[in-house]
Amino acid sequence: MDSYFKKRYNSFKFALQGLNSAVRSEPHMRLHVLSAIGVIVAGLLFDVTATEWCLLAGSIGLVITAEIFNTAIETLTNLVSPHHNPLAGKTKDLAAAAVLVAAITAAIVGLLIFTPYVLDLVNAG
Numbered sequence: 001m002d003s004y005f006k007k008r009y010n011s012f013k014f015a016l017q018g019l020n021s022a023v024r025s026e027p028h029m030r031l032h033v034l035s036a037i038g039v040i041v042a043g044l045l046f047d048v049t050a051t052e053w054c055l056l057a058g059s060i061g062l063v064i065t066a067e068i069f070n071t072a073i074e075t076l077t078n079l080v081s082p083h084h085n086p087l088a089g090k091t092k093d094l095a096a097a098a099v100l101v102a103a104i105t106a107a108i109v110g111l112l113i114f115t116p117y118v119l120d121l122v123n124a125g
């Protein structure tokens, strides 16, 4: 039983190491984290509803998860194919496209949620 919990603890520790390495080595990841902080601050300022928090949290998670997978795929591609190879390029472009789609989706969710709050603020002012 002891070794069961030790294994789970180690898996969690390795996952945190991966997160730490993604934030430290990837400028895009830092940009996503900064954007997430901005969204959380805006959510607190506008006092968005619980449903809106769920959508914002889902969008933030989607983008950060996509970026981590992109980094993992890029790293593996560099290991497997360090030299120029059209398939390696295609693999990286596909992974990058996933991040782009996630980021566009998150931007649309953010716009749909925050635009009415901003308009209310402008109209009240």
Ligand SMILES: Nc1ncnc2c1ncn2[C@@H]1O[C@H](COP(=O)(O)OP(=O)(O)OP(=O)(O)O)[C@@H](O)[C@H]1O
Binding pocket: 028, 074, 081, 082, 083, 084, 085, 086, 087, 088, 089, 090, 092, 093, 096
């Ligand atoms: N081994 C390769 N063979 C062919 N094309 C490659 C290869 N490595 C990269 N490319 C092409 O160059 C582009 C940029 O590659 P790079 O490794 O800088 O990835 P990146 O997504 O820009 O990484 P980062 O997010 O770290 O800047 C890729 O999207 C791909 O089109």
